[in-house]
Amino acid sequence: MASHDANLSPGRVLKAPAATRTRPMRKWGLPVETLVLGLTLLLWIVMALTTSTFLTTNNLVNILRQVSIDSIIAFGVLFPILIRGIDLSVGSVVALSGVVCASLLTAGVPIPLAIALTLVLGVAIGSLNAFSVYRLGIPAFIITLAGLQAFRGGAFLVSDGTSVFGLPRALSTFARAEWLGIPSLFWSMLVIGLVLHFILSRTRTGRYMVAMGSNHESARRAGINIKRIVFFAYIVSSVTACIAGMLLMARMSIGSPTAGVAYELNAIAAAVVGGASLFGGRGSVLGTFIGALLFATIANAANLLGIDSFWQMVATGVLIATVVYVDNLHKRRQSGVK
Amino acid sequence: MSLLEVKDLKKRFGAVEVLCGVDLTLEAGEVLAVVGDNGAGKSTLIKHISGVYRRDGGEITLGDEAVDFDSPKEARRAGIETVYQDLALADELSVGANIFLGREPVRRWLGLLPVIDRARIQQETQRLIDSIESHIPDGATTVAGLSGGQRQAVAIARALYWDAKVVILDEPTAALAVMERENVIKLSRMLAAKGVGVIYIGHNLVEILEVADRIAVMYRGRIVHVTRSEETTQEELIKYMTGYSERRETAA
Numbered sequence: 001m002a003s004h005d006a007n008l009s010p011g012r013v014l015k016a017p018a019a020t021r022t023r024p025m026r027k028w029g030l031p032v033e034t035l036v037l038g039l040t041l042l043l044w045i046v047m048a049l050t051t052s053t054f055l056t057t058n059n060l061v062n063i064l065r066q067v068s069i070d071s072i073i074a075f076g077v078l079f080p081i082l083i084r085g086i087d088l089s090v091g092s093v094v095a096l097s098g099v100v101c102a103s104l105l106t107a108g109v110p111i112p113l114a115i116a117l118t119l120v121l122g123v124a125i126g127s128l129n130a131f132s133v134y135r136l137g138i139p140a141f142i143i144t145l146a147g148l149q150a151f152r153g154g155a156f157l158v159s160d161g162t163s164v165f166g167l168p169r170a171l172s173t174f175a176r177a178e179w180l181g182i183p184s185l186f187w188s189m190l191v192i193g194l195v196l197h198f199i200l201s202r203t204r205t206g207r208y209m210v211a212m213g214s215n216h217e218s219a220r221r222a223g224i225n226i227k228r229i230v231f232f233a234y235i236v237s238s239v240t241a242c243i244a245g246m247l248l249m250a251r252m253s254i255g256s257p258t259a260g261v262a263y264e265l266n267a268i269a270a271a272v273v274g275g276a277s278l279f280g281g282r283g284s285v286l287g288t289f290i291g292a293l294l295f296a297t298i299a300n301a302a303n304l305l306g307i308d309s310f311w312q313m314v315a316t317g318v319l320i321a322t323v324v325y326v327d328n329l330h331k332r333r334q335s336g337v338k
Numbered sequence: 339m340s341l342l343e344v345k346d347l348k349k350r351f352g353a354v355e356v357l358c359g360v361d362l363t364l365e366a367g368e369v370l371a372v373v374g375d376n377g378a379g380k381s382t383l384i385k386h387i388s389g390v391y392r393r394d395g396g397e398i399t400l401g402d403e404a405v406d407f408d409s410p411k412e413a414r415r416a417g418i419e420t421v422y423q424d425l426a427l428a429d430e431l432s433v434g435a436n437i438f439l440g441r442e443p444v445r446r447w448l449g450l451l452p453v454i455d456r457a458r459i460q461q462e463t464q465r466l467i468d469s470i471e472s473h474i475p476d477g478a479t480t481v482a483g484l485s486g487g488q489r490q491a492v493a494i495a496r497a498l499y500w501d502a503k504v505v506i507l508d509e510p511t512a513a514l515a516v517m518e519r520e521n522v523i524k525l526s527r528m529l530a531a532k533g534v535g536v537i538y539i540g541h542n543l544v545e546i547l548e549v550a551d552r553i554a555v556m557y558r559g560r561i562v563h564v565t566r567s568e569e570t571t572q573e574e575l576i577k578y579m580t581g582y583s584e585r586r587e588t589a590a
Contacts, residue, residue: 202453204442207431211439214428221426222440223411281430 032275032327033287040294047301054304061183065251067289067296068185069244073260074267074274074288075196076240079233081271082200084213084280085133085140087234089147090241090267093125094260095155097245102164102255111168115246122242125151126235134230148264155257164255175250185247189289192240197285205232213280269316270295273323294319339402341366341535342387342504347396349382356382358559359396364504364535369526371538371546371567374556375579380539383556384506387537388420389413400503417503421493421510429482433474434463436481437496466495470525487518494525498532505529506537511545523549543572557581 047054073090080087097118104114125147132143177184200206208229212219220226244263249255268278274291276283295316302312342364349357357379364370374380385391387398389407398405400416407413410420427436435442438459447453463477474488481489490510497505507526511519526549529536540546546553547567555563555578563578576582 202447202456204444204452204454207435207439207442207454210430211428211435214430215426218426218428218436218439221410221422223414224440281428 032273032323033284033290035326036273036275036287036294036323037290040290040297043294043297043301047297047304051304054301057181059300059304061178063296063300064186065183066299067293068183068189069248069251070263070266070270070296071189071289071292072192072240072244072247073263074270074292075193075285076237076244077264077267078271078276078283078285078288079196079209079236080140081268081276081278082209082213082280082283083229083233084216085230085233086144086268086278087129087237088141088144088264089125089129089151090237090244091260091263091265092148092151092155093122093238093241094245094248094263095257096151096158097121097242098249098259099155099159099164099255099257101246102167102249103158105168105171106164106166111170118242118246119239122239123235125242126238127231129238130231130234133234134227152257159255159257161257163257165253167249167253167255171250172253175247175253185251188243188247192243193285193289196236196240200285205229209233210281213277213282215281266292266295269320273320275327340364340399341401343397343399344383344387345397345399347383347386347398348394349386349391350394356559357386357393360556360559360561362554362561364537366503366535367530367533368551369530369536369538369549371540371550371553372556373540373543373546373553373575373579378556378579379559380556381508384420384508384537384539387413387504388418388506417501418506419497419500419502419504420506420508421490421497422508427481427489427492430480432478432480433467433484433492434459434477436492437463437466437499441500462499466499467491470495470498470528473521485518486514487521490514490518490522491525494522494529497534498529502534504535504537506539508539509541510538511540511542519545543575546575547572555579 044054053059073094077087077090100121101114101118104117105111109117129140129144129147132138133140136143174184179187200209205228208219208224209232211222211224212226212229216226219229245260248259252259270291271283271288272278272291273294274284274287274289276288298316298319299312301307302309302315340363342362344360344362347357347360347362348355360379360383362370362372362383372380372383382391386393389410389412392406392408400418405413405416407416407418413420428439431439443455443458444452445455445458460477467474467477470491474484474491481492484492494505494507494510507522510522510526514522523545526536526538530551538546538549540549547570550567553565553567553570553575554561555565555575557578558581562581563575565574
C-alpha cells in the first residue's frame, strides 16, 4: 500500500491498482476458482484420453453422485467460514442425522415426518454451536471440535453401535433415480446450491456475513445484528449436514454411525480450494462446488488408474497447499503489497 | 442556536478524571478542529458525542433537543456520523456495499423475496463518488484495492450520503500521503459547505490551520482555548496544548 501511495504527485489522478478494476471477472469469482476449474477439466481430458473406463455414463454418474453429497456439506461449511468461524462437527452430524432418521423410519415414523424431525435436529445443533460461539464466547474451532466427538458418540449411542437396516424401499429408489440422465442426488445438490448462492449474493443476510467476516467491527458499527448472522451461519451448516446425512443414508440404504468420518475436512478443503478464506469475508458457492468436483475427480481417477489411495491423500494435501499459496500470491499483488 | 452544544461534560475512569467539565459549541456549516496532546481527552470527548461512552455529568444538545445516546447506532440515527481512524470499512465488499452497509435498499424479487437493490446502489454510488471527485474509478470496486485516501473518501462519502448533521473525523489524515491529505481537507470543506457541522480531530497544526474555521485546544480534560483559525498561530496553539500558558497564568 505504502509503495503505491509514494508515487502520487499532485498533478496525477489517484488511480486504483489495475487489478481492482477487473469487475466482470471478479463477478465469476476468478482467479483461483478458474485455476481449479482448469485443473479439473485437464484431469478429465487426460483421463478420457488415457483410459477407456473414465468417459462412460456409469462412471460419470458415479462422480456426480459422489460430488453431490460432498458439495452439499461443503456449501454448508462455507457459511461459518465466511464469518470467520469454522464448523468441524459436520462429518459427525452427517452420521448422527443418518442414524436418527433411519431409527425413526424403522420405528414406523412416516418418511416426511422423519425428514422434518431430522432437520429440526440440524437446527438445534446449529443453534447450540452459534450459542456457544456468540453467547459463551467459546472459539468456533473448539466448540465444533467438541461437537465432532460428541455427535459421533451420539450416533453410536442412538444406533447401539451398529448400522440401522430396513429402510423403506422408496428411499433407495429415490437415491438411484435419474432425471434427464442426471442423478437425483445431483439435482438435490443443485437446488440447495442455488438457494444458498441466492442468499449469499442477493440478500442482506448474505452481504452481512461477508461484511462480518471481512471486518467484524465495521459490521457492528453499521448496526448489523451480529447475533442473527452467527446463528444463521451455523444453522445453515448443520442443516445442510443433516440433509447430506439423509441423502447418504438413502444412497447406502442404511443409517451408519461410521458414515462421514473426516468429511468436515474434505468440505473445508473444497471451500478453501474454491476460493474461500479461512480469515473470513471471501468465498462462493460456485467456487466450493468446483473445489469439491476437483477432489471427487482425483479420487475417481486414482481408483480407475489403480493408484494407491495413500498417494491420493498426499496429492490432495499438496494440492490444497499449492492452490492456497497461488491465491495468496495473487491477492498480495492485487492489494499492491510487493 | 448552535447545531451541537456540549455543556460541562464530565467523565472519570476509576480514579482518573478524563473530562473535567468540557464546554463546546458547533455551528452548522463549520469545521471545528479539536487539538491537544495525547491524553488530553479528545478521543473521550468525541466518543461521548458519537454514543460510545455514557457521560457522568453535563449535557449534550443536538439542535434544540437534549440527547443521551445509548449506542453509536442511536447517535447515527440522530444524524451524528463518525469516520473512525481505522475507517471501519469491510475490505471484501465494494465501495457501494460499504456506503450502504446496514441500510441497503431492498426490492422484491419476483414480487416476493426481499433482495438487495444492486442497481440502485450502483447508480447512487456512482453519482455520489462523481460528486466528491474522489478519483474512485468505479463504485463496484472492492475496498481492499483502494489507497488510504480513497478509503477515507468512501468513509466520508458514506456520511455525506446519509445526510449527517454532524460528522466527526477522527485523525482522518493520520496514515495518508501528502497528496491524499489535501483531498481529505477538500472533502471536509465540502461537507461544511453542504451545511454539515464537522468536528475534526488532528495532530498536524499546519493541516488544522488550513482546514478549520475554529480551533478548540484541549489540555488535561478541559478546553483551555477556542479561537478562529485566522486569528491564531502554531506557536500560540502549542502554548495552550502544552499547558505553558496556563502555568504562566497561575504564576502571575
